Amino acid sequence: MMYYFLNNRLDANSSGIEHAEVKRLKLFKQKGVPAKIVMCEYNRLAHRNLPLYEMTDDDYVNMFDFFAGTVTFPAKVVTVSDLSIPDEYQIREVDNGYEVYNGNRKTMRITMFPNGSVDTIDYFNGDGNHTKQEFYDTRGFKSMTQIYDTADGHLIYEQFYRPNNTVYYETSYEKRPNSYPATNIQLTDTHGKLHSLMNTGQAFTIMLDELNEQDGDEISTFISDRSDCSNVPMINMKTPARKIEHFHNIHFRDFWDPSSPITYPSISNNELLSKTDLVITPSQRQADDMTKRLRTQVPIVSIPVGIVPDKQLNTRHIPMSERTPGKIVAVARLFYEKRLDDAINAFAKAYRENPTLSFDIYGYGNGRDGLKEEKMLKQLVKNLGLENVVQFKGYTQDMETVYNTAELLVLSSRYEGAPLAIVEAQSHGVPVIAYDINYGPADLIQDGQSGFIVPSGHVDDLAAKIKEYFANPALMEQLNEGAYQNAQRFSGDSIWKEWEKYVINA
Template sequence: MNFFVNATMPKQKSGIEHAQLKRFELFNNHQVDSRIILRDWDPVAHVNANAAGIPDNQLINMFDYFQEAVTVTPKTLHAQEIEFGVPNVQFADEPANNRYLVTAQNGQLVARVNYDATADKRVRSTELFDGYNNLFRVDHYDSRGFASLIQWYTTDNQIGTETWVTPSGRTVIETFNKKTMAGEFVKSGWRLIEHGGHVMQFDTIEELTKHFFDRLNDDFWSEEQPNVFVLDRSHLGDWGLLRLRKPAYVVMHLHNSHAGDAQDPTHAILNNHYEFAMNALDEYDAVVSATHKQTHDVNERFQPKTRLFTIPVGVVPDRLLQAERVPVARREFGKVIAFARIAWEKHLDDLVRAVGIVHKEFPQVTLDLYGYADPADNYKARTSVEEAIREYGLEGVVTMKGYTTEIDAVENNA
């Protein structure tokens, strides 16, 4: 089996997800079986994966796997179907907040039920309160209609214990949040209760993930044809996949520069996302880069014994190759576009400054930025772009358009 490992499959995808989906489509087109493996818990993973063309029978989420919920017949769960343990509760809809307030006959607040306004008010979560109006529990619901994650709150309103349950309500995973000497809440361990009642304790989610990889490797084990793990986000398995109980063919896929400074790949400090992997290259069966230049740079700096491959991640579908070309004369003069997550490593503020310089001589030039803003450092990258816009007086010239999937139409006018 071919496993393509990622964190989740968000609605707004980065280049890594798009590359992974192109590979997945390629394998399917050639009748080569594969599975998308998602490590992180995500209540709408199946909604987003299905919308991206991944059927449930080719999707395995780690939490689903242990929750016995890889394949579940979906249903839309409404607030009125939930049992709150209090008779004759009343529901008051607050559409502006996408929630119901649930009260007892005496007016006491029992719960807040948050729903998805775009999906027939499907329940997303319930916030439960005690007789003193203290929040003590939050139940998060999978989009397929069952409680999945239950968070228990401490008296000082912190998440103390988190439990993941099966669709029938049996607890299978627990994690415990404890306060450090510095006053921070951190996870102090993971507890897994397997189907037969066997209990396992893990210090970190990386250890739990390694156990999950071992289970997957066992489930699809074949001496004649070893499983292939393609690691698309290194931090999810760069340690665990190198320590599998049984052999497998493990591939590290470099989707970004391995160096912190891409202009100096030979000497610059390593990209922290790849630091472990680049120092353990020879433990992988293969390393894939998207360009011949990066493959050369990796070989030049590390001189690994493992096999290096160059496999481009960009794939142009036939419908685009056969589409009519739009001549420049029919495009909007001066329209510059960029598709990128608004993050510091994209240097979009420099692009704005370049447009600012050009705009002084060619006032027809405009720039549209398509992509979601990275929240790192309190949206520092977006703030830098906004500052560059003000610096050059480009209000109305440079526009942040947000995320789009209509790339063809946008490019054909630029």
């Protein structure tokens, strides 16, 4: 039986959900159970990112690759000389690429990947307006073209290509008073049938059904990990399959109120929910809340998402004496829901009494809103005069070094589902002080043994625990060892027993 883990995209700087999926994929492979990660968004860079997660093409299926026939594809380099540029045009080398001219008129702008292969090509008309852009897959073929309205520059049309330059997917956009929504999708499936669709979710359902058909008569299991984009497409599958919704976040609107409106149609709509075979949450507390709220016959169970590899569980314990004195870390996206301003304010209060402390924040900002939260946080640090001791480190793949040198992790989120950073930190002997929120910290931290839980939003309490912790070296050593011990609960074997109980052998 094949297991598919459904999501939207795999980037170099992915979120905790993707990291949880990758950990689960490795666990399934370790136990000899076939599984793949399936993504629904166009991502021409994904195959370059796979090695970052110790994955190969055999572990990954993207919807656009599936329909293009490029799930596996031998990589090649496409150079400027491979492009169809008229001989009379002049090619001028510029930073990161080339510009192409017909006399004095610029016709093209070509950017290159670091390996010397074509990345994108921009085209310009006689008036100098940007008319279209071509995007190349990192494996060396043109995979998508966007065409723009020269009046205001908005996107009006997209075409997606197979390596032989034939089109299999097209999206049309139309101008509305305040937006430019996609109004139609034309998809040619793997059987050559043409579908006229309204959204990518419908295309994803078609892909999942065709993927399921390729597995033959055996019933495959589909596990949706990205609630807002893969739940409903999975539920709408027409072929026989086992369908599991795996939540990684709160399921209601107001983070402080589990009785507030449910945010996902896949569970708020009883008809959709009834087509689901199982719902998984990362914590028992959320499973209990969801069970009380939904009153459904569909089983709702809890399986932790944090999985600690045996290698890490068996590694030498690093005592506080070998760590950077006073080093506090936070591992979180610089987003509103992470409430890092509370962590910074709490640190400021502790730092006034203990100037040996420092605070490193690892995570990326939200480019979609112009890095609003990141800018606010950096201004707060500046206003507090803490620029020399509070550092924004960005996203890093080398979390092992971060955890092995830290003495404390702080988590101040407004809400979570299952913060992987807590499990990862404890597995490296780093105690955690966290807000008591929906959901995660209370399930993952043994209060007083591997860290502390403080009331949500109480900055003074958070600061007091930080001060108490660093004022007591014996307590630090005790919690250091307690963190290592608590991580044993999340060994691969322990988590696998839960998967066997609720999914594999069910």
